[in-house]
Amino acid sequence: MNTKVVIVDENNIDKDAINEAGLILREGGLVAFPTETVYGLGANALSGDAVKKIFTAKGRPQDNPLIVHIADFNIESLVKNIPEVALHLMRKFWPGPLTIILEKSDLIPGETSANLPSVGIRMPSNIIARELIKASGVPIAAPSANISGRPSPTEASRCVEDLQGKVDYILGGGSCTVGLESTIIDCTVNPPCVLRPGGITLAMLKEVESSIYMDPAIMKKPEADIKPKAPGMKYRHYAPKAPMKIIQGDLKKTIAKINEIVQNYIDENKKVGILATDESKDSYPNGLVISLGSRKFMESIGKNLFEALREFDDAAVDIILSEAFEEEELGTAIMNRLKKSAGFNIVEV
Structure with a gap:
């Protein structure tokens, strides 16, 4: 066609x-x-x-x-x-x-x-x-x-x-x-x-x-036998090509944990993508860092999310590590998409 x-x-x-x-x-x-x-x-x-x-x-x-x-x-x-x-x-x-x-x-x-x-x-x-x-x-x-x-x-x-x-x-x-x-x-x-x-x-x-x-x-992770009443309720959605993990908790602990995980992957010669924000992007000395924008403007975070995941695909990263966001107001929608993108692979810190 x-x-x-x-x-x-x-x-x-x-x-x-x-x-x-x-x-x-x-x-x-x-x-x-x-x-x-x-x-x-x-x-x-x-x-x-x-x-x-x-x-x-x-x-x-x-x-x-x-x-x-x-x-x-x-x-x-x-x-x-x-x-x-x-x-x-x-x-x-x-x-x-x-x-x-x-x-x-x-x-x-x-x-x-x-x-x-x-x-x-x-x-x-x-x-x-x-x-x-x-x-x-x-x-x-x-x-x-x-x-x-x-x-x-x-x-x-x-x-x-x-x-x-x-x-x-x-x-x-x-x-x-x-x-x-x-x-x-x-x-x-x-x-x-x-x-x-x-x-x-x-x-x-x-x-x-x-x-x-x-x-x-x-x-929450959807049940396998759910009959979806609305799009996005059952199947994995929004997924980049590389596997993805969400690091969830206090931001300082999150940054430390991401840097720790990044180093482990670098030791294995893996290319790592990091989904960060303006407040944290300079805290990651290694990996491909993409900022979604400032946490003060959640509308920008939402607007930039899917394109950032696509850019990681372009860069052929082996793993993506993402910061988490508060599940309130627009942050609820952002975390809903992130969790589905990661297949609900979440690391608590």
Whole structure:
């Protein structure tokens, strides 16, 4: 398959490119496109045959449901009902990085929902994404635009790296501003439950409805027999090519432990990658050190995480050692991704 790659400027959008990509989606093809979270790999959400192509291109397990992306608030045809709390969440956080799980209508095929009676829906804030959805004339089912299990792409070049020759069109549009997949909240239960942390934090959600809570299993290693209700609940995700360990505890002890482990690997002629922050990056005399940014600005940590893991792949490191972060607010989402990246390989200090 020949993959066409077009880069557009969100401040001066190429309508011809948007319309071309929209036509491909409408006719059952695959298009990678930017959102504020990560790049998505889109297909017509209402076509089971089109959606099947996503799973083939990504190598994605078919029991992993997809999120449906929309460009306006008219979702009545896609769902059976919209609880009042869901309406409040939509009004406050859409467009934006929040996916709301609702009971699906018969318009949504089983391929999109992984044969669940529910479906996740979100309205991206990225203008290119919304213009593409409008041009296609259909809701777009879209997981991240990468080979399944790899770090999600936040740059168009990473989509090309993973999907060249596997999809019809890659629509590039700059770096993703959030860098972490959307928060997912299940509104088919009462009180609503967060199934994946993201840029919309639990505290922000509680401002709308105080009873909203987070599934405690989110931060734990998933059971093998779980039937995922939302993307990312069951399978290893976001994983770099090299094995990864998270060193968790007091920062000074963490730095000392990482340096100790690094020396052991260097003695074995191994190339070590270290995932650090601005506050600690100069504390590591050996290894390839990548700073995610300052701990004072967790938004930067989240934005840079997946690209940093990709850079370690580029450098062909043998092992990655990562500092940990406090599991509160945005740090919860960051640690959720780190733990999955590391396969829950955590060293406590």
